[in-house]
Amino acid sequence: MIFEQLPAGGDRNFCYLIGDAERRLGAVVDPGYDTTALEARVRELGLQVMYVFNTHTHHDHIAGNAVFLRQGAKLAAYKEARVNPEVKLDHGDELFVGRVPIKVLFTPGHYLDAICLLVAGRKLITGDTLFVGCIGGTGFQGSSAEKQFHSLFEILLKLDDAVEVYPGHDYGPTPSSTIGHERRHNPFLQRTNFEDFLWLKAHWEEYKAAHGIP
Ligand SMILES: [Zn+2]
Numbered sequence: 191m192i193f194e195q196l197p198a199g200g201d202r203n204f205c206y207l208i209g210d211a212e213r214r215l216g217a218v219v220d221p222g223y224d225t226t227a228l229e230a231r232v233r234e235l236g237l238q239v240m241y242v243f244n245t246h247t248h249h250d251h252i253a254g255n256a257v258f259l260r261q262g263a264k265l266a267a268y269k270e271a272r273v274n275p276e277v278k279l280d281h282g283d284e285l286f287v288g289r290v291p292i293k294v295l296f297t298p299g300h301y302l303d304a305i306c307l308l309v310a311g312r313k314l315i316t317g318d319t320l321f322v323g324c325i326g327g328t329g330f331q332g333s334s335a336e337k338q339f340h341s342l343f344e345i346l347l348k349l350d351d352a353v354e355v356y357p358g359h360d361y362g363p364t365p366s367s368t369i370g371h372e373r374r375h376n377p378f379l380q381r382t383n384f385e386d387f388l389w390l391k392a393h394w395e396e397y398k399a400a401h402g403i404p
Pocket residue numbers: 246248300301318
């Protein structure tokens with residue numbers, strides 16, 4: 191299986207390349223403002239890109255879609271996403287890139303059309319729902335802290351501790367993590383009470399300063 195995390199420009203955005211090396215089939219996730227690295231890897235590996243997935247439709251995660259759609263890839267996003275996806279995804283759907291299974295988890299909160307992608311049962315692309323040591327903001331139109339709380343605790347934290355976490359931005363101390371590590375160390379995931387969770391969202395800058403988090 192091919193699974194690569196690559197820089198995508200923007201605000202330390204990450205995009206991802208998933209593929210079946212033997213069958214030369216691939217999928218890209220969240221092509222951003224800069225698709226140079228992603229395009230280079232697709233070429234080097236000789237992949238035909240079947241799908242462009244968007245974890246949500248904020249501009250920094252969809253800016254590079256056209257590059258791959260022009261080459262015949264299909265756009266795959268949440269069924270009600272405003273990009274009008276050709277492949278309309280819903281919670282629990284499973285797609286295949288060659289023999290590599292990609293399972294869709296609907297995780298609204300940071301944005302109303304946010305999904306996470308579980309690749310081969312062990313690598314979770316979390317978009318802006320969960321970062322290493324942090325979570326996505328909910329101060330936008332189309333955001334909901336309540337839905338995010340549910341998505342984090344009732345969907346993502348139900349996954350096995352060994353599942354690896356691959357976020358949409360390089361905001362943490364490491365570029366990737368695991369569900370187990372985040373469950374134990376991510377300050378937001380310690381707040382199992384919604385009021386406490388909201389308090390931390392409102393006081394995150396103070397909390398970071400007090401705990402020496404950059
Ligand atoms: Zn976003």
